Amino acid sequence: MDRRKMLGLAGAGAVGAAAAGVVGAQVFDTPQPAQAADAGAAIPFYGEHQAGIVTPAQDRLHFVAFDVITSKRDELVELLQRWTMAAARMTAGKDAGSIGAVNGAAEAAPDDTGEAIGLPPSGLTLTIGFGPTLFRTADGKDRFGIAGKRPPALTDLPRFAKDTLLPEISGGDLCVQACAHDPQVAVHAVRNLARIGFGTVSVRWSQLGFGRTSSTSRSQTTARNLFGFKDGTANLKAEDTKLLQDQLWVQPGDGPEWMAGGSYVVTRKIRMLIETWDRTSLGEQEAIIGRNKGEGAPLTGTKEFDEPAFAVQDAAGGSTIAMDSHVRLAHPDFNNGARLLRRGYNFVDGSDGLGRLDAGLFFIAYQRDPRRQFVPMQTQLSRQDALNEYIRHVSSGLFACPPGIRAADDYWGRSLFE
Amino acid sequence: MDRRKMLGLAGAGAVGAAAAGVVGAQVFDTPQPAQAADAGAAIPFYGEHQAGIVTPAQDRLHFVAFDVITSKRDELVELLQRWTMAAARMTAGKDAGSIGAVNGAAEAAPDDTGEAIGLPPSGLTLTIGFGPTLFRTADGKDRFGIAGKRPPALTDLPRFAKDTLLPEISGGDLCVQACAHDPQVAVHAVRNLARIGFGTVSVRWSQLGFGRTSSTSRSQTTARNLFGFKDGTANLKAEDTKLLQDQLWVQPGDGPEWMAGGSYVVTRKIRMLIETWDRTSLGEQEAIIGRNKGEGAPLTGTKEFDEPAFAVQDAAGGSTIAMDSHVRLAHPDFNNGARLLRRGYNFVDGSDGLGRLDAGLFFIAYQRDPRRQFVPMQTQLSRQDALNEYIRHVSSGLFACPPGIRAADDYWGRSLFE
Numbered sequence: 001m002d003r004r005k006m007l008g009l010a011g012a013g014a015v016g017a018a019a020a021g022v023v024g025a026q027v028f029d030t031p032q033p034a035q036a037a038d039a040g041a042a043i044p045f046y047g048e049h050q051a052g053i054v055t056p057a058q059d060r061l062h063f064v065a066f067d068v069i070t071s072k073r074d075e076l077v078e079l080l081q082r083w084t085m086a087a088a089r090m091t092a093g094k095d096a097g098s099i100g101a102v103n104g105a106a107e108a109a110p111d112d113t114g115e116a117i118g119l120p121p122s123g124l125t126l127t128i129g130f131g132p133t134l135f136r137t138a139d140g141k142d143r144f145g146i147a148g149k150r151p152p153a154l155t156d157l158p159r160f161a162k163d164t165l166l167p168e169i170s171g172g173d174l175c176v177q178a179c180a181h182d183p184q185v186a187v188h189a190v191r192n193l194a195r196i197g198f199g200t201v202s203v204r205w206s207q208l209g210f211g212r213t214s215s216t217s218r219s220q221t222t223a224r225n226l227f228g229f230k231d232g233t234a235n236l237k238a239e240d241t242k243l244l245q246d247q248l249w250v251q252p253g254d255g256p257e258w259m260a261g262g263s264y265v266v267t268r269k270i271r272m273l274i275e276t277w278d279r280t281s282l283g284e285q286e287a288i289i290g291r292n293k294g295e296g297a298p299l300t301g302t303k304e305f306d307e308p309a310f311a312v313q314d315a316a317g318g319s320t321i322a323m324d325s326h327v328r329l330a331h332p333d334f335n336n337g338a339r340l341l342r343r344g345y346n347f348v349d350g351s352d353g354l355g356r357l358d359a360g361l362f363f364i365a366y367q368r369d370p371r372r373q374f375v376p377m378q379t380q381l382s383r384q385d386a387l388n389e390y391i392r393h394v395s396s397g398l399f400a401c402p403p404g405i406r407a408a409d410d411y412w413g414r415s416l417f418e
Numbered sequence: 419m420d421r422r423k424m425l426g427l428a429g430a431g432a433v434g435a436a437a438a439g440v441v442g443a444q445v446f447d448t449p450q451p452a453q454a455a456d457a458g459a460a461i462p463f464y465g466e467h468q469a470g471i472v473t474p475a476q477d478r479l480h481f482v483a484f485d486v487i488t489s490k491r492d493e494l495v496e497l498l499q500r501w502t503m504a505a506a507r508m509t510a511g512k513d514a515g516s517i518g519a520v521n522g523a524a525e526a527a528p529d530d531t532g533e534a535i536g537l538p539p540s541g542l543t544l545t546i547g548f549g550p551t552l553f554r555t556a557d558g559k560d561r562f563g564i565a566g567k568r569p570p571a572l573t574d575l576p577r578f579a580k581d582t583l584l585p586e587i588s589g590g591d592l593c594v595q596a597c598a599h600d601p602q603v604a605v606h607a608v609r610n611l612a613r614i615g616f617g618t619v620s621v622r623w624s625q626l627g628f629g630r631t632s633s634t635s636r637s638q639t640t641a642r643n644l645f646g647f648k649d650g651t652a653n654l655k656a657e658d659t660k661l662l663q664d665q666l667w668v669q670p671g672d673g674p675e676w677m678a679g680g681s682y683v684v685t686r687k688i689r690m691l692i693e694t695w696d697r698t699s700l701g702e703q704e705a706i707i708g709r710n711k712g713e714g715a716p717l718t719g720t721k722e723f724d725e726p727a728f729a730v731q732d733a734a735g736g737s738t739i740a741m742d743s744h745v746r747l748a749h750p751d752f753n754n755g756a757r758l759l760r761r762g763y764n765f766v767d768g769s770d771g772l773g774r775l776d777a778g779l780f781f782i783a784y785q786r787d788p789r790r791q792f793v794p795m796q797t798q799l800s801r802q803d804a805l806n807e808y809i810r811h812v813s814s815g816l817f818a819c820p821p822g823i824r825a826a827d828d829y830w831g832r833s834l835f836e
């Protein structure tokens with residue numbers, strides 16, 4: 001019994017549509033819908049690509065990285081199978097397991113934890129990724145017999161200038177990105193995956209976020225980050241079909257075949273020194289970003305989506321958009337055309353013990369090949385970006401996200417393990 | 419210019435209504451509305467009592483405690499005046515200051531940080547409290563000449579059985595509870611109060627929360643905590659007018675006159691050992707709580723709001739609602755009639771470095787006198803509650819929340835300082 005049926009709430013139509021994908025192991029080639037779903041509705045779990053990438057960015061994030069603590073390949077594969085079943089259920093608004101939170105025997109532990117009872121699917125997406133250490137440990141061990149399948153694009157990220165990474169909140173063998181319009185639904189999903197994985201995986205780190213800072217669809221307005229600026233104006237969008245082939249989705253021939261249709265995700269927890277920023281003048285803030293704060297227009301334009309005119313000079317002969325401004329250094333024109341599909345979130349993790357809020361941006365960026373996209377872009381930004389005075393990169397992750405689940409007998413990572 | 423006007427968004431009606439309170443220093447005696455506002459609307463800042471107490475609990479929380487770092491009384495008073503002005507503006511959906519985020523001179527730092535531009539008031543409430551250390555420091559110093567005005571009810575909480583409190587996230591000279599339907603609006607408010615207080619106060623700790631676990635109005639359904647159970651069924655509600663006089667609002671003659679119309683708030687960060695809980699059987703979970711998990715009915719009833727029948731015995735002669743169950747030990751019948759108005763929130767603060775989610779309940783409870791309410795209740799619970807095996811109290815706070823702001827020339831704490 002699913003959690004809405006039990007309570008007689010709305011949303012059954014959306015659930016039915018998603019659940020239909022399970023029947024008869026039908027193959028789905030329908031692309032993810034580009035329209036923002038209503039906040040309670042379900043987003044299809046099955047498809048050519050994983051949901052949660054070009055899906056219009058939901059409002060809330062719970063991102064988790066796991067260490068695999070078993071050494072047995074079959075236990076890992078079984079976990080991925082169980083996770084896939086639970087993910088298909090939860091994204092449709094059902095309990096994590098068929099018994100559910102409250103319908104089992106009194107003597108048994110429930111197979112759902114219950115805190116999402118009565119809540120609609122809430123646009124939940126669950127997106128899995130495999131970290132470099134899943135293929136080969138730091139000491140070179142091929143733990144699960146898949147070292148030969150490690151994609152060259154799943155590189156070890158270099159150390160960038162000014163990196164202040166904390167290893168305990170970086171990396172991981174597996175990651176799951178849970179996005180939803182209700183944080184309780186995202187947390188419920190991650191918590192139940194962790195519960196199912198007990199004894200096989202261990203939570204390495206996890207991060208909550210809010211206020212999506214990068215729209216991933218033209219149906220969305222651009223939200224603001226904690227510097228108060230619009231963030232994601234020039235983001236890759238779900239509607240950029242041709243660009244998505246070039247820049248987002250791994251193509252056949254890019255590397256090992258199991259990744260075709262997948263994507264690579266880079267995560268960076270970027271602490272913002274907001275107290276320092278807040279005492280900086282408006283003019284300085286705008287010069288650093290290269291856009292104005294109200295409209296989000298480039299300093300050479302008047303509207304948010306005006307293209308920056310990097311050659312324009314001011315009366316003194318300097319560039320109107322400064323050479324070390326963020327918008328210039330991150331622009332495809334200065335990065336061999338490379339672009340990213342970002343879907344980061346603001347975070348506040350309490351305070352830092354030094355009288356300041358511990359706040360910033362949890363950066364998430366999907367791409368076809370980090371060696372040609374994130375790595376050169378961040379190399380340049382980390383050396384020159386004027387914004388560096390106000391930010392610290394404190395965590396880092398890179399994960400290979402396999403293609404979508406096309407049928408009910410498929411599971412996360414099947415193409416990798418079989 | 420307020421942030422919605424600038425962008426021409428909706429909500430102007432609600433803002434206008436709230437802003438009308440500022441004009442002419444009119445005195446407001448209208449009680450807080452008991453109906454849940456629509457998620458974008460403004461909640462009146464002015465009134466007999468502070469908003470954010472019986473206000474129907476909003477979906478998101480950012481709670482912050484500050485240490486006062488100045489020794490000068492006039493600086494503290496000036497800060498409280500500036501905070502009050504900013505709070506009146508922000509709860510009405512305006513920028514924190516009259517210049518705003520983007521309309522000032524390029525050479526000046528903005529007087530708003532900008533991340534809430536375009537967002538409606540979102541039901542924001544800001545509620546201030548004064549901690550015991552504001553009146554007299556641990557070493558006995560009367561820092562601001564108000565030691566004589568410390569209410570006896572603003573007691574130093576005793577150490578309870580099994581307390582594992584972390585001092586760095588406990589206590590504080592001042593607290594502000596920011597509740598809103600949008601976390602970005604709550605975070606924006608706290609961040610701007612911290613910005614205004616730079617040099618006068620320092621953030622001691624702060625806590626984000628989601629998924630209100632205690633409804634404070636009969637217009638709301640009961641939400642679930644991270645144990646998966648409904649939480650707050652027997653809570654004091656805004657509609658309980660007579661009970662609120664008895665149990666929530668400080669009455670004339672209760673202590674120093676400046677607190678009449680105010681309330682005391684206890685905060686406890688309660689870590690839940692969810693991994694252990696999740697492996698406990700459904701029957702055991704229900705026995706510990708004393709209610710069933712699906713409906714939330716007491717084990718002697720069938721509906722959520724059925725009164726627990728504590729005398730009922732099972733076939734073996736034991737109590738159907740166990741003697742050490744949470745619902746029994748927390749019930750007014752076993753606490754000299756004492757009740758609380760709770761408005762706690764679920765939290766997930768990433769993970770704990772031991773492979774587990776760092777999750778639980780940020781407990782917030784308002785009351786007329788903690789010496790007769792929270793302290794004896796928690797003394798009993800901390801010794802006997804079966805739930806103690808699955809929880810750890812890791813932070814604690816007690817603050818005196820003064821009465822409401824009645825006029826535009828009033829400020830938070832005026833009755834205390836003048």
